[in-house]
Amino acid sequence: MKKSFTISILALLLSASSAYAQYPIRIEGTTFFVNCNDETMTAEICDYNYVIDDREFPISMENRRIAGLPKKGVNTLNIPETVVVQGNDYTVTSIGRAAFAGYTNFNYVNIPSTVQHIGEYAFYRTSLVVANIPASVLSIGNRAFGYCTKLKSIRLPYEGIAMGDGVYSESKNVAVSINADGVPLMAETATVAKKSTPRPNAKKPAVVPVNVDVDINIPTTPKVNDQTFVVVIANENYKTESKVRYALNDGRIFKEYCRNTLGVPETNIHIIEDATLNNMRSEMNWLSRVASVYEGDARIIVYYAGHGIPDESTGGAYLLPVDGVGTDVQSGYSLKSLYAELGMMASQSVTVFMDACFSGSQRGEGMLASSRGVAIAAREELPTGNLVVFSATQKDETAFPYEEKGHGLFTYFLLKKLQETEGNVTYQELAAYLKKEVSRHAIVVNSKQQTPSINASAAMNGKLKNLKLR
Numbered sequence: 368m369k370k371s372f373t374i375s376i377l378a379l380l381l382s383a384s385s386a387y388a389q390y391p392i393r394i395e396g397t398t399f400f401v402n403c404n405d406e407t408m409t410a411e412i413c414d415y416n417y418v419i420d421d422r423e424f425p426i427s428m429e430n431r432r433i434a435g436l437p438k439k440g441v442n443t444l445n446i447p448e449t450v451v452v453q454g455n456d457y458t459v460t461s462i463g464r465a466a467f468a469g470y471t472n473f474n475y476v477n478i479p480s481t482v483q484h485i486g487e488y489a490f491y492r493t494s495l496v497v498a499n500i501p502a503s504v505l506s507i508g509n510r511a512f513g514y515c516t517k518l519k520s521i522r523l524p525y526e527g528i529a530m531g532d533g534v535y536s537e538s539k540n541v542a543v544s545i546n547a548d549g550v551p552l553m554a555e556t557a558t559v560a561k562k563s564t565p566r567p568n569a570k571k572p573a574v575v576p577v578n579v580d581v582d583i584n585i586p587t588t589p590k591v592n593d594q595t596f597v598v599v600i601a602n603e604n605y606k607t608e609s610k611v612r613y614a615l616n617d618g619r620i621f622k623e624y625c626r627n628t629l630g631v632p633e634t635n636i637h638i639i640e641d642a643t644l645n646n647m648r649s650e651m652n653w654l655s656r657v658a659s660v661y662e663g664d665a666r667i668i669v670y671y672a673g674h675g676i677p678d679e680s681t682g683g684a685y686l687l688p689v690d691g692v693g694t695d696v697q698s699g700y701s702l703k704s705l706y707a708e709l710g711m712m713a714s715q716s717v718t719v720f721m722d723a724c725f726s727g728s729q730r731g732e733g734m735l736a737s738s739r740g741v742a743i744a745a746r747e748e749l750p751t752g753n754l755v756v757f758s759a760t761q762k763d764e765t766a767f768p769y770e771e772k773g774h775g776l777f778t779y780f781l782l783k784k785l786q787e788t789e790g791n792v793t794y795q796e797l798a799a800y801l802k803k804e805v806s807r808h809a810i811v812v813n814s815k816q817q818t819p820s821i822n823a824s825a826a827m828n829g830k831l832k833n834l835k836l837r
Contacts, residue, residue, distance in 0.1 A: 390403060390452045392412075394412075394447065400413050401450055401452065403450075403455075404457075409460045409461075413463035413466055443813075444467070445477045446476065446478055446479055447459060448479035448480070458481050460482060461486065462478070462489045464489070465487075465488040465489065465491065467489060467493060468490065469493070471492075471493060472494065473494065475496065475497055476498065478501055479501070481503060482503055482504055484506050485500070485506070486511065487509040487510055488509070488513070492513070492515065494515070495512065497518075497519060497520045497522075500522060502525060506530070507528065507529070507530045507534050510531070512534055512538055513533055513534070513535060515538040518535065519542065520541065520542045520544070521542075522543075523543065523544070581620065582616075585623050586628045587627045588627070588789065588790065590630040592630040592631050592632075594664050594666060596636075596665055597622070597631055597670070598638075598651075598669050599621055599636065599637070599638040600650070601619070601640050602673030603673070605674065605687070605689050606689055618670065618672055619638070620778075621781075622636055622638045624782060628785055637653065641689045642689065644691065644698065651708055654669070654712065665712075667718070668719075668720070669719045670719075670722075673686065673688075673723055674686075675723040675725035676725065684701075684725035685699030685700060688700065703748045706751065709752070709754050710824065716834065718757070719756045720778075721756060721757065722778045723759060724759065724764060751824050755821065755823045757798065757801065758822065759805070764815075764816060764817050765817065777801065780808075783804075790835075792836070793833060794831040794834045795831045798821035802820070
């Protein structure tokens with residue numbers, strides 16, 4: 368009888384451990400731990416054997432089992448959207464109790480949009496300066512940002528987020544605001560909001576800053592380029608994938624530069640916002656018909672801001688329409704097909720500006736919800752005909768937003784150069800400028816690498832030093 372009881376208890380323990388277990392992971396070169404739930408395939412970043420005495424907290428940090436983050440090279444802590452443990456993908460949905468407490472070598476944290484709960488003391492006594500809480504977060508525990516002496520700003524995703532006691536107690540001079548529209552809140556308002564009903568997966572448009580330098584004082588030209596034709600596709604509001612922040616603003620302002628700075632007539636510009644696959648195909652058909660009737664005299668410009676996805680089996684790349692699904696490349700527009708269609712058009716030149724990446728990443732931090740959580744270096748497609756392509760990224764990089772400017776980083780500097788030169792810039796000069804400025808700002812602003820590139824067909828490669836948009 369005793370033996371069977373022991374076996375039953377052991378079976379229960381084994382069953383429990385298979386559903387919920389703790390494993391080490393690496394974040395920014397440092398070992399942390401996650402609790403993995405095999406039933407829901409979710410994970411909680413947690414502390415390991417770190418006992419908090421609420422009466423004496425914080426205890427001596429040398430009692431931690433693991434060392435702090437490296438003293439150099441880490442300014443932004445990038446919490447992963449997914450973790451791979453023993454060959455399985457787990458979605459990070461929670462930051463557990465005291466998970467990052469005591470670390471003093473990062474000033475900013477990127478919390479992925481998969482996280483729903485931030486536990487008590489999660490970032491206690493850290494060196495955070497700014498804490499932006501994504502709209503996915505439903506609750507923030509007691510003193511989660513307590514005693515962060517450098518903390519200047521907490522931006523909440525929506526009114527009514529559930530908050531514990533003293534979320535930022537002992538963190539002085541903290542400005543609390545609503546992330547969606549920047550409306551300031553009184554500190555006590557934010558603290559007592561825990562009784563309100565949270566709004567999971569709140570979807571609000573990215574608020575575009577006003578009076579951004581490239582959005583005003585757009586140069587104008589008296590010249591009319593009535594043989595130039597433009598298609599602008601700005602995909603921001605996806606039905607099943609994350610938003611592409613500022614894509615609509617990117618497309619709208621690029622259109623204004625085409626009209627005012629490049630002198631393209633309004634009738635020659637098609638702008639499609641939140642385009643479906645049929646919308647995109649229709650616009651390419653329009654360009655094909657235009658090229659045909661102009662018999663080689665037309666100049667064509669295509670601008671795209673939105674998601675791109677890789678085909679994991681072939682390495683091909685696809686533009687993702689707003690009704691597309693990141694795991695189904697058949698719902699996307701093949702980049703190879705697009706380049707082939709544009710390359711066959713009889714024209715003086717076809718220029719493509721691509722503010723997208725094809726690694727499975729979303730604009731900014733994290734991966735698309737439907738991706739497998741691993742960035743993929745999509746195959747580079749070769750332009751043909753008279754095609755020249757300016758791309759925001761290379762290989763498995765991410766195309767980042769420039770939050771301060773309300774644009775994609777690549778698009779902002781594209782517009783900036785058009786503004787500074789009034790459109791009188793060669794392709795070679797533009798490519799060098801984009802590579803220099805985007806690469807530098809990506810490292811400084813986002814602590815990540817983003818390297819724009821120019822890729823020209825054999826027929827156009829020798830013309831880049833003289834070819835201009837205007």
